[in-house]
Amino acid sequence: MALPVYADPLERVWYYSYRVICALIFIFLISPILIIMPLSFNAEPYFTFTPEMLRFDPAGYSTRWYDNLMTFGMTAPDAVRDGSWWADFWQNARWMQAAKNSIIVGFFSTIVATVLGTIAALGLSRPEMPYRKLIMAVLISPMIVPIIITATGLFFFYSDVGLSGTYFGLVMAHATLGIPFVIITVTATLMGFDRSLLRASANLGAGPATTFFKVQLPLITPGVVSGALFAFVTSFDEVVVVLFIGSHEQQTIPRQMWNGIREQISPSILAVATILVIFSICLLTVVELLRRRSERLRGLSPS
Amino acid sequence: MANADMPADTMLRTADGQPLKSALAKASRKARIRAFLLVVPLLIFVLLTFVIPIGQMLSRSVNNDQFSESMINIGVWFDENPNAEPDEAAYAALAADLVYSAANRMIGNAGTRINYEVPGTRSLFTSSGRKAKNLKAPFKEALLELDEDWARPDLWAAMRSASGTTTFNFYQAAVDRKINADGQFERADENSRIYMTLFGRTFALSVVITGLCLLLGFPIAHLLATLPLRKASLLMILVLLPFWTSLLVRTTSWMVLLQGQGVINNVLVSLGIVTEDGRLEMMYNQTGTIIAMTHILLPFMILPLYSVMKTIPPSYARAARSLGATSWTTFRRIYLPQTVSGIGAGGILCFILAVGYYITPALVGGADGTLISNQIAFHMQNSLNWSLAAALATMLLASVLILYWAYDRLVGIDNMKLG
Numbered sequence: 001m002a003l004p005v006y007a008d009p010l011e012r013v014w015y016y017s018y019r020v021i022c023a024l025i026f027i028f029l030i031s032p033i034l035i036i037m038p039l040s041f042n043a044e045p046y047f048t049f050t051p052e053m054l055r056f057d058p059a060g061y062s063t064r065w066y067d068n069l070m071t072f073g074m075t076a077p078d079a080v081r082d083g084s085w086w087a088d089f090w091q092n093a094r095w096m097q098a099a100k101n102s103i104i105v106g107f108f109s110t111i112v113a114t115v116l117g118t119i120a121a122l123g124l125s126r127p128e129m130p131y132r133k134l135i136m137a138v139l140i141s142p143m144i145v146p147i148i149i150t151a152t153g154l155f156f157f158y159s160d161v162g163l164s165g166t167y168f169g170l171v172m173a174h175a176t177l178g179i180p181f182v183i184i185t186v187t188a189t190l191m192g193f194d195r196s197l198l199r200a201s202a203n204l205g206a207g208p209a210t211t212f213f214k215v216q217l218p219l220i221t222p223g224v225v226s227g228a229l230f231a232f233v234t235s236f237d238e239v240v241v242v243l244f245i246g247s248h249e250q251q252t253i254p255r256q257m258w259n260g261i262r263e264q265i266s267p268s269i270l271a272v273a274t275i276l277v278i279f280s281i282c283l284l285t286v287v288e289l290l291r292r293r294s295e296r297l298r299g300l301s302p303s
Numbered sequence: 304m305a306n307a308d309m310p311a312d313t314m315l316r317t318a319d320g321q322p323l324k325s326a327l328a329k330a331s332r333k334a335r336i337r338a339f340l341l342v343v344p345l346l347i348f349v350l351l352t353f354v355i356p357i358g359q360m361l362s363r364s365v366n367n368d369q370f371s372e373s374m375i376n377i378g379v380w381f382d383e384n385p386n387a388e389p390d391e392a393a394y395a396a397l398a399a400d401l402v403y404s405a406a407n408r409m410i411g412n413a414g415t416r417i418n419y420e421v422p423g424t425r426s427l428f429t430s431s432g433r434k435a436k437n438l439k440a441p442f443k444e445a446l447l448e449l450d451e452d453w454a455r456p457d458l459w460a461a462m463r464s465a466s467g468t469t470t471f472n473f474y475q476a477a478v479d480r481k482i483n484a485d486g487q488f489e490r491a492d493e494n495s496r497i498y499m500t501l502f503g504r505t506f507a508l509s510v511v512i513t514g515l516c517l518l519l520g521f522p523i524a525h526l527l528a529t530l531p532l533r534k535a536s537l538l539m540i541l542v543l544l545p546f547w548t549s550l551l552v553r554t555t556s557w558m559v560l561l562q563g564q565g566v567i568n569n570v571l572v573s574l575g576i577v578t579e580d581g582r583l584e585m586m587y588n589q590t591g592t593i594i595a596m597t598h599i600l601l602p603f604m605i606l607p608l609y610s611v612m613k614t615i616p617p618s619y620a621r622a623a624r625s626l627g628a629t630s631w632t633t634f635r636r637i638y639l640p641q642t643v644s645g646i647g648a649g650g651i652l653c654f655i656l657a658v659g660y661y662i663t664p665a666l667v668g669g670a671d672g673t674l675i676s677n678q679i680a681f682h683m684q685n686s687l688n689w690s691l692a693a694a695l696a697t698m699l700l701a702s703v704l705i706l707y708w709a710y711d712r713l714v715g716i717d718n719m720k721l722g
Contacts, residue, residue, distance in 0.1 A: 030544065033552070047566070048565055048569045119342075123339065129339065130338070133711070144655055145700065145703060157356035160359075172351075237551070239662060244683070261551070270555070276549045
């Protein structure tokens with residue numbers, strides 16, 4: 001969208017001011033995420049840049065909040081940092097427990113959502129699928145229905161059937177929330193899938209199972225993996241359902257953060273936030289690489 | 304030939320002799336069933352973990368057993384004497400119920416249920432329940448001796464409406480109607496119409512947030528769609544990174560930025576724009592909710608807009624210019640109409656997500672920046688008026704489903720894309 005040669009002065013002014021407006025909006029989008037990173041290294045318990053930090057004085061920076069984060073909940077946080085200290089950290093540190101819970105719940109709910117979601121997407125993308133729109137609407141609805149309604153419904157339902165406070169119940173709930181993302185990404189990938197490959201494979205003597213695993217699955221894997229990542233992030237970031245149906249022991253990272261923010265927000269929260277931002281940068285990179293791979297596989301050059 | 308002995312006709316047949324039409328119908332039915340079977344496991348899963356729990360919650364909004372399950376005799380009396388003033392028989396039934404529910408520790412529940420409609424009566428039930436077993440006939444005098452509030456007509460009206468097994472009272476409460484002395488519903492006083500105010504605020508804030516998202520998202524989407532792909536995909540990262548970042552992280556950052564002693568205020572003070580005492584209050588009010596939610600929902604506006612704008616051929620705009628249109632006319636008459644479907648998709652998506660938002664308003668909203676979701680959570684966790692929470696949730700769900708239907712009509716659910 002280069003500036004055309006016939007542009008009049010007003011258009012030239014608008015052209016550059018438009019760029020400036022866009023730059024400001026990009027700053028609005030990205031700065032809240034970047035600003036917490038340096039702040040998490042603040043030596044003082046404040047949420048703003050101290051004069052020392054602005055002068056890039058090393059005294060203004062410290063890793064005390066990260067240290068705080070690691071030792072929170074440990075039985076002997078001040079002991080020498082040897083093997084037993086690390087064992088204590090692994091066993092008792094509050095955030096470590098939360099991370100373990102988050103990863104366990106996230107992992108299993110991702111598996112459930114991805115397997116069921118991919119199979120369903122295979123059915124939904126077939127041209128002969130009956131009631132396609134209606135079923136699709138039901139399967140996507142966990143993404144649309146406000147989370148508080150889902151949490152309220154699960155709270156009553158789980159206390160009736162005795163699933164509240166169980167890992168099984170939590171995994172099921174998080175899988176439900178992740179399913180729409182798997183369905184959306186996998187059906188989008190299947191839309192570009194050349195169905196004549198299936199007939200070619202059958203023609204060469206492969207059964208339906210062989211065709212699926214040897215022909216279809218390798219081609220749709222990028223979509224499946226990015227759907228799985230979406231499902232994992234959904235579970236990893238979910239706090240309302242955990243608050244409603246989780247037992248006291250089931251502290252996940254977001255729940256621990258939620259408690260931290262509500263009680264007394266300390267810069268330790270910023271340390272967690274920084275770690276999570278780095279985590280999401282990694283995820284974004286993986287998804288982006290997968291998307292490119294998928295476009296290459298489907299023969300769509302990045303036009 | 305296998306069909307040599309069959310009567311020769313003009314009907315097309317398959318190799319094994321079936322009419323081609325029925326064989327095709329059979330094959331396509333089989334294919335349909337096979338496709339459906341692939342979806343069945345997930346459908347059952349979603350029914351079990353999502354549709355049934357929500358349906359059950361909806362039924363709870365009309366559920367009325369808190370009072371009626373322990374107060375049986377008075378329920379019978381209400382059934383037998385519609386529209387009658389409470390007589391001695393009614394008071395006798397009430398006394399028997401009080402004895403029964405006090406003995407079974409259900410008096411608190413029953414009192415709580417009546418308390419929703421006639422505030423301050425829970426203690427009337429519990430204290431009378433403790434003494435009820437010593438009551439003797441005539442019960443009317445005996446109960447009024449205990450507490451003359453028992454003669455209040457609004458109390459009896461509330462008990463009458465609580466004695467059925469189902470009720471719409473919670474919906475009446477959710478639209479700010481309360482029971483009066485004649486047992487009729489009337490609008491609550493001007494300053495206690497909290498729920499309609501809250502619904503109104505939720506929708507108003509959602510409109511503002513969606514509008515802001517459109518205002519900020521449109522230029523960005525347009526820029527991304529028109530830049531060369533290399534630059535666009537670099538800039539796209541700036542949109543996708545917030546999208547992938549944890550919601551709590553983004554909310555926390557806004558709390559850090561917007562605080563009275565936070566980064567934005569400090570910058571403004573050091574630049575001399577505001578004075579030390581005049582620090583802006585941007586958090587724990589509507590401003591905080593609007594800023595943080597606009598930031599959080601912005602990618603949901605940009606992505607659908609971008610995918611529509613990418614398909615608009617630039618030659619149309621050039622054609623308009625060469626025919627003598629000014630750049631503003633070109634934008635208004637040529638470009639904008641082609642982006643309407645993207646605006647619709649992004650707008651409805653943002654609005655749906657904004658209406659049901661919970662976490663961000665709860666953390667940065669303070670008193671006047673909270674939404675209907677926060678009130679539902681309050682009734683679930685603090686006031687424990689679960690039926691009212693369910694009624695509010697049902698109303699919220701209904702409005703979301705209408706929007707979802709509109710989204711489906713406008714965009715089609717299968718066209719929803721992520722990233």
